[in-house]
Amino acid sequence: MSTGITHQADAQTAAYDEAQRVQAEEAARVKAERDAAEKAAAEKAAAEKAAADKAAADKAAADKAEADRKAAEERAARSDNRGAVEKVSASAADAQAIAKSMMSASAYTCFSNIVTKESGWRVDATNKSSGAYGLMQALPASKYASAGSDWRTNPATQIKWGLSYMNERYGSPCQAWTFWQSHNWY
Structure with missing residues (x-):
């Protein structure tokens, strides 16, 4: 067991x-x-x-x-009350700030290269021989009107038109800059 x-x-x-x-x-x-x-x-x-x-x-x-x-828009509005020399430099700085806020940094660099060559960032730059006008030297100047009725004095309106033009015609500001470098116009 x-x-x-x-x-x-x-x-x-x-x-x-x-x-x-x-x-x-x-x-x-x-x-x-x-x-x-x-x-x-x-x-x-x-x-x-x-x-x-x-x-x-x-x-x-x-x-x-x-x-x-x-x-930048407020500074641009206030710049109307300044002297002529100060107004040109303030307008350029204001236009640059507006442009920076409307596009990427890389697009801005290309855009700025063109605007610097075309107008020196002067909103009222006028080519005496052709009549081209503004930041992008639009010809005829009235092309800007498609972006706003204040195109003669408002950098934001001119920038909006210029950015649209570069995107539609060249694909981007950088492609427009590449073309500009080869032709000295865009």
């Missing part, structure tokens, strides 16, 4: 050990799943935070560009 009891005890011990092993494996699987879920949740939260931070930075940059544009 003692042999039967021994086998029974051994079988119970083996069953207990197997149950412990299965329970340990199940606990390890549950822990691994929980760890994976926590890691996925942390990665998702980090990605959402990064996206929110980027959106906030983009909005801040857009708000700053809009504020800069409005400030």
Whole structure:
């Protein structure tokens, strides 16, 4: 009888050990799943935070560009009360600030290269021989009217027209600048 009891005890011990092993494996699987879920949740939260931070930075940059544009327009309006020499330099700076707020930095660089060559950033620059006028030296000058009735004095109107012209005719200000470099006109 003692042999039967021994086998029974051994079988119970083996069953207990197997149950412990299965329970340990199940606990390890549950822990691994929980760890994976926590890691996925942390990665998702980090990605959402990064996206929110980027959106906030983009909005801040857009708000700053809009504020800069409005400030440039206010300076341009105030510049009408200044002396002639100061008015020319203020108008150029105002026009440049407005242009920067209307396009990317790379497009602005190309746009600025053309405007510097064409008019020196003078809104009222006039070519005596051809009659070309304004920042972009539009010919005839009345082309600017498609962008606004204040085209004779408003740099924003002339810039809006010029940017549209460059995009439509050349594809971008940089492609217009490439053409200008080869032909000394655009």
